Amino acid sequence: MKTNNKKIGSQTVKLTNPPKIISSYSVVGPKEGEGPLKEYFDQILNDDTCGKDSFEKAESEMMYTAITQALSRANLQECDIDYLFAGDLLNQIISSSFTARKFEIPFFGLYGACSTMTESLSLASIIMDAGCAEYVIAATSSHFSSAERQFRFPLEYGCQRSATCQWTVTGSGALVLGHEGKFPEVTYVTTGKVKDYGQKDPNNMGAAMAPAAVDTLVSHFKDTGRKPQYYDVIATGDLGSVGKELADKLIAEYGFDIRANHMDCGEAIFNNELQKTAAGGSGCGCSAVVFAGELYKKLMRKEIKNVLLVSTGALMSPTSSLQGESIPGIAHAVSIEMK
Amino acid sequence: MKTNNKKIGSQTVKLTNPPKIISSYSVVGPKEGEGPLKEYFDQILNDDTCGKDSFEKAESEMMYTAITQALSRANLQECDIDYLFAGDLLNQIISSSFTARKFEIPFFGLYGACSTMTESLSLASIIMDAGCAEYVIAATSSHFSSAERQFRFPLEYGCQRSATCQWTVTGSGALVLGHEGKFPEVTYVTTGKVKDYGQKDPNNMGAAMAPAAVDTLVSHFKDTGRKPQYYDVIATGDLGSVGKELADKLIAEYGFDIRANHMDCGEAIFNNELQKTAAGGSGCGCSAVVFAGELYKKLMRKEIKNVLLVSTGALMSPTSSLQGESIPGIAHAVSIEMK
Known part of the structure; x- marks a missing residue:
């Protein structure tokens, strides 16, 4: 196995032992919970502060919820998980780091802006396929109120928004990858x-x-x-x-x-x-x-x-x-x- | 290969096809170039702005230099490289992202604060060992003046420093990983x-x-x-x-x-x-x-x-x-x- 036998073409890896996504969990804010996909989300928050005293802490709490619930759905405990790949939009990815602090799981912090979900899923899949892990978690989060005040304006400012603007989603998703079972x-x-x-x-x-x-x-x-x-x-x-x-x-x-x-x-x-x-x-x-x-x-x-x-x-x-x-x-x- | 046959103990991977570090390059600022390790650095800058109009752009330029020089020492071109793993301290890791913009190389952005060098080397090694790549680059950078003003105080403020303070290194290092040759x-x-x-x-x-x-x-x-x-x-x-x-x-x-x-x-x-x-x-x-x-x-x-x-x-x-x-x-x- 001296060469890149899984790499095909210029930038694609074909997984020879495809990992399976054995569970998922999604938690969203109230506004997302009123949108067209409301029936699909696993949890819709009534309070987007999650009872915390800052939006940054609330975002971290959402990710913690998504991970613990995805673990629970997979009937796994944190000690079963080999790696956590996570990232978010905040400076120094504090939502992810402060979530990872609550788990005894080896942690790789990622930053790919809004591409981070597939960045984490890509690396999680590769490390599974490589035979380095039994179970891996990939997760990301964002929060309208923590992102808005970091990237744009104070929330209280009430700035006008242009027609090309996007609205940062308050939500976190976590996926658990494993090797067995009938899963995607x-x-x-x-x-x-x-x-x-x-x-x-x-x-x-x-x-x-x-x-x-x-x-x-x-x-x-x-x-x-x-x-x-x-x-x-x-x-x-x-x-x-x-x-x-x-x-x-x-x-x-x-x-x-x-x-x-x-x-x-x-x-x-x-x-x-x-x-x-x-x-x-x-x-x-x-x-x-x-x-x-x-x-x-x-x-x-x-x-x-x-x-x-x-x-x-x-x-x-x-x-x-x-x-x-x-x-x-x-x-x-x-x-x-x-x- | 259904299980984690490379994982040993609780958090270690034993690489079965160990990748080699086939070249390295280090570029540092003037202060680092006056320190005890000056004889070892590949390039010592006279001007820590690298001729750019901001310290953030200078930091990115340092990483670009480290990567291009490491590539050159390995007698490789950017088209030979399968992946770039890089990160830095700046918000949204702009030093790394703006460096990656100059290369046609698939890019994974990382944030692990000052741990990022071994985070990037870990993931680069695992993806090499997995048979997903022929050559991979791992790189990081930091810059005293971009970090100081982001994390602490404006540079002009001249704040007193406590005895436990550390001085952010101005420098970037890049490593090229390959499979062949007599290398570490x-x-x-x-x-x-x-x-x-x-x-x-x-x-x-x-x-x-x-x-x-x-x-x-x-x-x-x-x-x-x-x-x-x-x-x-x-x-x-x-x-x-x-x-x-x-x-x-x-x-x-x-x-x-x-x-x-x-x-x-x-x-x-x-x-x-x-x-x-x-x-x-x-x-x-x-x-x-x-x-x-x-x-x-x-x-x-x-x-x-x-x-x-x-x-x-x-x-x-x-x-x-x-x-x-x-x-x-x-x-x-x-x-x-x-x-």
Whole structure:
């Protein structure tokens, strides 16, 4: 095994011993719980502070809840888990680190902005496939109120929002990976490159991330030889309605039409007109709860069989934007199939 | 290969096809270039702005330099590299993301505070060992001036520093991993758990990280059956002089004496008395440049044969400290051996 016998094409790994997603849990805030996907979420908070004295602590509590409940659903205890891969949007990923502090589980902290769900699922799957683990957890979180005040304006300011703005999802999703049982399998992992088309408007993340999503999708199709139609659902997240439309147009230039089965987690989670969420949801928690909520359940019920989850992230910081930088994007694709 | 056949003990992976560190590069700032390790660094900057208009951009430029030079030393091009694992201290790890933007290499962004060098080396080694890659790069960076103003005070403020303070290292280190040749091998990876003994003083990171270093070291010795004496060098980083002394005392309570071969990258990089760096160096770049500089060269010359590199991180943010939280620590150990 001296060479890269699992790598296919330029940026895809074919898992030879595909790990299975043996449980999932999604917890969301009140606003997400009023949206179109409300029936799929495992827990809808009445109080988005979770009884804590800061939104940052509340976010960490959500992730703790998602992980402990996903563990419980898998009939496992924390001592059964070999690794925790987690990340979030906050500076120094404190939501994840302070959650990890409560567990005796070896921890890898990740930052991929809103792409973190598939970053964590990719690495968790690879370490499982490598024979390094029996069980691994992949988790992410985001919180509207902790993100808004960190990235944009004080909550009290009541700033006007542009039509291309997205609304950070309050939520956390956790997945437990194992080797046994009748569960959806992770079959391919396509890792994204950083793409930057020079977009500088931090109120239009969808446009910044769309090229990254398209780059990773095109690489996935080329590397695997699969066509978009192979998948029942291609779920990007979180391009929002603006970025989704751009991605559909851009990928057509590469000869692929994904419109028939393309959903975007950011577009799906809110009713943008009724809920006044402009271009849709965003945040590490968005694709996490849409997958752990809706898509995982549909896979388990065999309503769908093949999902390509493509979480997308905008790798900027307020500092980089203030220094005049454009917004680089990244997207990681994970193929999840129910046999 | 249905089970975790590479996992030994509670938190260690034994690499069955150990990847080799086929090249390294270290670039440091002027102050580091006047310290005790100056002869080992590959490049010493005269100007820590690297000609850029911000310290954040300068930090990114340093990482870009470390990666391109490490690639060049390995006689490789970026198209040969399967993955880049990188992280830094800045909010949203912009140094790493903006560096990754310049390369067409699939990118995994990491955050483990000052533990990030062994976090990236751990994951890079596991993905190599798994047969998913031919070549992988692991890199980190930090910059005194970008970190100081983000985590503490404006640079112009000229705040007094306590005796337990550490000085963020300006520097970046990059390692290229491959499968062939006579190079140091990564043989074991022991992944840390988050440890928090309730220390709340952000001016004493060494005390916050020492318990994590000890926890990981004890697990490594138990999991592998190795004794501290097996290693020519046990290099923690960056506990500084205060944290190093604490770690030596604390690990004695577990029955291990590491004093004979224990060095700390934070203590080693500066002459604390002459350079007025209080308890020593810190930052993602610290253990990166000490390993890529001094230790890698000594391994290549066979002056030493076995190194246990244990980068240590304090997983706080200014927000968590302001909200009254204590400082969780983490440490990841990687065993590197020249056969």
